[in-house]
């Protein structure tokens with residue numbers, strides 16, 4: 001068991017389909033863990049041409065059924081962050097392939113249908129956009145701004161929000177700290193997937209937190225900390241969406257925890273040292289000098 005890990009997220013249906021709830025709750029208890037979220041992964045066998053936005057209404061209904069079943073598991077496991085949907089197949093690959101506005105409305109309607117299901121009553125649902133993926137070169141929701149528009153269009157305050165992923169934000173050409181600040185300020189930051197990335201094609205995911213972009217990671221933690229406890233702001237659990245493909249996963253998880261705690265301490269120090277006023281003045285050199293000895 002990695003030091004400092006208290007919560008675990010499950011993919012649905014991949015990790016949970018066919019299991020008995022008591023088997024999962026028993027395994028969690030034995031490991032001293034609780035459930036964070038249930039993350040929907042639409043199976044390619046059914047949803048390769050789209051889930052919420054599939055042209056076939058029966059497939060869209062099946063996508064809603066999957067989310068409803070994930071909500072059922074989130075309730076059974078008492079998953080504090082509810083259900084997170086990464087809409088892997090809701091996008092397109094070619095020019096002149098889809099009608100953007102019709103497809104958008106289909107997506108909004110399907111998300112509302114999921115939220116209206118009995119299984120999802122009282123369960124928070126968040127949308128984790130990813131701008132590009134081999135399975136949809138263009139996502140229907142390719143940016144934080146578009147994701148905020150989606151939340152506004154779905155219009156279910158407190159029920160539907162966003163989970164941001166640091167790797168996806170870098171892939172979108174965004175600064176994760178800025179995206180986090182804006183979504184928290186809108187009151188819809190339901191979760192954040194921490195990790196790091198190299199900014200090159202096909203390498204957009206899953207490295208250890210703070211391992212590539214240390215300054216960006218510190219700024220991200222600063223803004224998560226600033227929104228901590230505010231309505232709809234950062235809820236205070238750090239989830240690491242990283243992929244220790246060749247590394248010892250226990251050591252990698254413990255490293256992530258230490259990196260996050262270190263950044264949190266540094267963010268607190270910057271706050272105490274008056275970084276808030278420096279930001280108001282857009283004073284780059286003073287900010288850099290305050291960070292000397294921390295990340296640089």
Ligand SMILES: [Mn+2]
Nearest residue numbers: 128165193241
């Ligand atoms: Mn993620």
